[in-house]
Amino acid sequence: MHRDYAFVNSLKMYYEIHGAGRPLVLLHGGLTTIDSSFGEILPILANTRQVVAVEQQGHGHTADLDRPLTFEQMADDTAALLRQIEIESADFFGWSDGGNIALQIALRHPSLVRRLMISGTNYNNDGFDSSVLRAFQDLTPAGMPKVLAEAYARTAPDPKQWPILIDKVKKLALEFKGWRPEDIQSIDVPVLVMIGDRDIVRPEHAVQMFRLLPNAQLAVLPGTDHNTLARPDWVLPMMAAFLDGPVPPPRVSP
16 A cells, blocks of 8 residues: 655645556545445455555545635545546546535546546435435534544544534535536536435436436445445445446436
């Protein structure tokens, strides 16, 4: 394993490289780290691929800057890091907010993307039930799961910044304006859309995004919540089949 930092867009951005093979970039969710998002599946993926995992602004080992969190900026930061380490094309897997970052990489830096996988991702806030948005409004350090707080404390350059990161992620979620349907339709690389049938993102929204994407596949995991990665027995074979299989033919409209 190789660990290092890249200096991109004024950010000292942490990354890890595991294994060898075709590059696969892992993009973690909001308020998580590489390990807390991907700790169970990363070693398995690295058996057959060069896995590049990054930590976004203010997350994990990457210190925060005096600027808001936006999906567009995090996409640009990630793209700049990949070019700095001389990765010209890769597959991407984004979980939760990482999926939003992955979509923005596909829109803003399309030459970097070979295939794209997203899980528990919304392209506008209509994808959430109203109760989810109310929960975002009520986010506080005291209400955060202990496992996330502990993961941050283990890795952050300044663990006292945890409340600031929570406020930034809260603002990112509540002020997200979304992207136009025609933007999603313009992503022409193969995309695997995954969601749990009890996800915080509505299954109907995932289906809508699947129908907008011109070259997409859809996987709905039964009896599964937002943490689809808790089912590696399902997720890993689907990822392998998608990444290693032939490009599926475009869907035929009825």
